[in-house]
Amino acid sequence: MNKRQLSYFAVLASLILLAATVILWVLQIEDENRRLVPFLIGTLPLLLLVRGMLNERVKTYQVAVFVALLYLVHGSTELFDTLSLLAAVEVIAALALMFSAAFHAKWMTRQE
16 A cells, blocks of 8 residues: 555545544533534535545645644634543644645645
């Protein structure tokens, strides 16, 4: 397995982990009637990236780096505020997505 394939699987794994943490954040909301808007705000940016990632588009990976920064900011503020395990997982998943997407975009442009 070369670097490009390894980074591709790292991007997809970190994207799935980040989406799972966002879904778990939403499930912690006690009022069931107020879960839809946070669910859409949390998952829609990640879902918009999936098609481009599966089609191996370089610009999608470049955009994913900036989207991961938003989740990094959210996770770090929650981590400093509440010290929860879910916030730490969100920070780690966002960092993994940010670095793996950046390296994958770099290796895609070098091999083309």
